[in-house]
Amino acid sequence: MKDISIMYHYVQIPGLKGIFPFDPKEFELQIEWATKHYDIVAPDDLNKPRGKKPYCVLTFDDATKDQYEIAFPILQKKGIPAYFTVMSGPLLERRVPVFHLIHTVLSFFTDEEIWRELTARFDVKAVPERSHYYSYESSPFRRYNKYALNFHLTEQQSRSFLEEKALSVFHSFENFINSYYINEREFIKMCQAGMTLGVHAAHHRPFTGDAKAFYDSEIEPCRKFMADRLGVDAKWYTPAFGGGTQAERMMKELGEVLRDHGFKGAFTTKSGFNNGLDSFWLHRYDCISLPPRSEVPWK
Numbered sequence: 001m002k003d004i005s006i007m008y009h010y011v012q013i014p015g016l017k018g019i020f021p022f023d024p025k026e027f028e029l030q031i032e033w034a035t036k037h038y039d040i041v042a043p044d045d046l047n048k049p050r051g052k053k054p055y056c057v058l059t060f061d062d063a064t065k066d067q068y069e070i071a072f073p074i075l076q077k078k079g080i081p082a083y084f085t086v087m088s089g090p091l092l093e094r095r096v097p098v099f100h101l102i103h104t105v106l107s108f109f110t111d112e113e114i115w116r117e118l119t120a121r122f123d124v125k126a127v128p129e130r131s132h133y134y135s136y137e138s139s140p141f142r143r144y145n146k147y148a149l150n151f152h153l154t155e156q157q158s159r160s161f162l163e164e165k166a167l168s169v170f171h172s173f174e175n176f177i178n179s180y181y182i183n184e185r186e187f188i189k190m191c192q193a194g195m196t197l198g199v200h201a202a203h204h205r206p207f208t209g210d211a212k213a214f215y216d217s218e219i220e221p222c223r224k225f226m227a228d229r230l231g232v233d234a235k236w237y238t239p240a241f242g243g244g245t246q247a248e249r250m251m252k253e254l255g256e257v258l259r260d261h262g263f264k265g266a267f268t269t270k271s272g273f274n275n276g277l278d279s280f281w282l283h284r285y286d287c288i289s290l291p292p293r294s295e296v297p298w299k
């Protein structure tokens with residue numbers, strides 16, 4: 001069977017500059033397209049007897065507020081189930097992963113402004129030449145900023161710079177986290193409405209290579225947070241950054257650890273079809289690679 005899963009991140013009105021949101025109108029059109037060709041099911045139902053259509057699972061990463069405020073009401077209105085993932089670190093430790101701080105800061109300040117400040121505060125002379133890693137970014141300052149913040153500066157340097165900028169917009173971390181992420185009360189509401197919740201990460205780190213240690217540091221704290229605070233026994237997992245550079249090794253070594261802890265399956269960032277729950281690691285298509293944004297390649 002040619003089942004599919006669709007991967008969503010931000011679903012919101014374009015306009016914020018640092019990120020690539022999927023327009024709510026496009027989202028609705030995509031749901032209509034998917035409903036026509038697939039039975040949209042919760043992950044738990046992938047094994048159930050099926051009708052004529054293949055199955056489709058809608059998956060959401062990173063638990064940003066737009067998913068609750070925009071995507072969830074659309075799904076609820078249409079009576080469609082979906083799978084959302086929880087990132088426990090920001091909610092529990094009030095600490096935002098650096099990549100989300102970057103999204104925020106690039107959304108609220110101009111690229112020139114950020115680059116000027118970085119130049120004034122750090123030695124970033126080597127950055128312009130090395131920044132072709134981000135050649136898909138058309139603005140040179142955007143390239144420099146992303147390279148400097150993600151690779152050139154230490155995590156601590158990036159974090160303190162970005163936190164200071166984010167605080168100048170949101171005034172307190174409490175306010176930032178409350179505006180940026182789905183909170184506990186909202187997750188519980190989503191559950192009550194029939195949405196599935198799974199584990200994304202504690203701190204959004206890529207796979208480290210040591211499956212047991214990675215489970216203990218990135219997965220178990222989030223699973224426990226969900227059990228204690230949301231009353232959810234998590235059975236589904238979506239690795240941060242799809243596992244990162246060691247994704248292949250993750251799929252070989254982490255699956256067994258997850259199964260031992262009662263997980264039923266996991267959603268990767270690799271595109272491709274699925275066949276029920278034949279494989280523990282399920283493929284996903286990015287929403288932008290499907291209609292209405294793009295023509296389906298296999299039709």
Ligand SMILES: [Zn+2]
Nearest residue numbers: 061062240241
């Ligand atoms: Zn993520």
